[in-house]
Amino acid sequence: MTSTALHPVTLDKFSQLPNIEESPAWELIDGQVLQKPMPTFHHSRLQKRLVTSIDNTNGPYEAFPELRCILSQNSIVPDITIIHQSRIPTDNEPFKGAPNWLIEILSPGQSTTKLITKIQVCLDEGTQLGWLIDSQETVVMIFMSNQPLRLFRGDSLLPVLSDLSLQLTPHQIFGWLQS
Numbered sequence: 001m002t003s004t005a006l007h008p009v010t011l012d013k014f015s016q017l018p019n020i021e022e023s024p025a026w027e028l029i030d031g032q033v034l035q036k037p038m039p040t041f042h043h044s045r046l047q048k049r050l051v052t053s054i055d056n057t058n059g060p061y062e063a064f065p066e067l068r069c070i071l072s073q074n075s076i077v078p079d080i081t082i083i084h085q086s087r088i089p090t091d092n093e094p095f096k097g098a099p100n101w102l103i104e105i106l107s108p109g110q111s112t113t114k115l116i117t118k119i120q121v122c123l124d125e126g127t128q129l130g131w132l133i134d135s136q137e138t139v140v141m142i143f144m145s146n147q148p149l150r151l152f153r154g155d156s157l158l159p160v161l162s163d164l165s166l167q168l169t170p171h172q173i174f175g176w177l178q179s
Contacts, residue, residue: 009033011073025066025077029118036077042135042177043105047079049176050103059164060085061100068094071125076118078102082161098125101161106134119143129161135177140170 008031017033020026024036039047047065054063067081080103081095089095102122104115112132119130123145130143142150142159152158152170160166 007031011070011075014075020075021068025068027077027118028075029114029121030074034114037107037110039079039105040107043079043107045176046105046133046135046173050080050173053168054080054082054164054166057164057166059166061161061164062088067099069099069122070094070096071098071121074121076122078118078122079105098122098127100127101129101131102127103131103133106132106136108136116141116143129159131158133173135174138170138174140173 009028010031011028014020014028014033017026024038026033026035028034051063051065054061061082061084064081064083065079066077068075068077069081075094078099081099082101082103083095083099087095087097087100099122102119104119106112106115112134115132119127119132120143123130123143128145132141132143134141138153140152140158142152144159155169155171158168158170160168
């Protein structure tokens with residue numbers, strides 16, 4: 001699943017590779033070519049419910065599952081990409097730039113460090129908010145530029161983008177796995 005090269009791969013070389021859009025998608029993070037793991041049922045359920053919850057706010061943002069984002073040196077496919085409506089491309093090309101907010105859902109056997117790296121790469125390029133959801137530990141890790149990592153459990157209200165009217169708690173999110 002992972003391509004290990006002696007020399008880092010550039011974004012130009014990566015974009016010329018065949019089948020980078022196959023399922024599951026391939027990503028380029030810090031010069032390393034990685035294939036995302038196949039999502040589990042819990043992963044898919046959380047992804048579906050989060051996209052629906054965000055889109056149902058009728059706010060100025062839209063949530064997209066598995067949308068490729070082309071950054072300055074990386075090509076990532078977050079589990080959920082949230083972007084302002086003014087930034088939604090009108091063509092059918094990959095999204096260029098960092099998402100306003102991204103959500104990653106940790107799957108069994110997936111590297112937490114690699115997901116944190118992906119979130120940090122986006123924060124470095126302008127992403128305002130990153131969530132990393134760990135259903136095994138029932139915790140949501142919150143990443144924001146120039147702020148320490150915060151862990152949310154139980155009925156703590158999760159931070160969202162300031163102009164988005166959405167109230168979710170880890171308890172609600174992990175409750176979706178029981179229904």
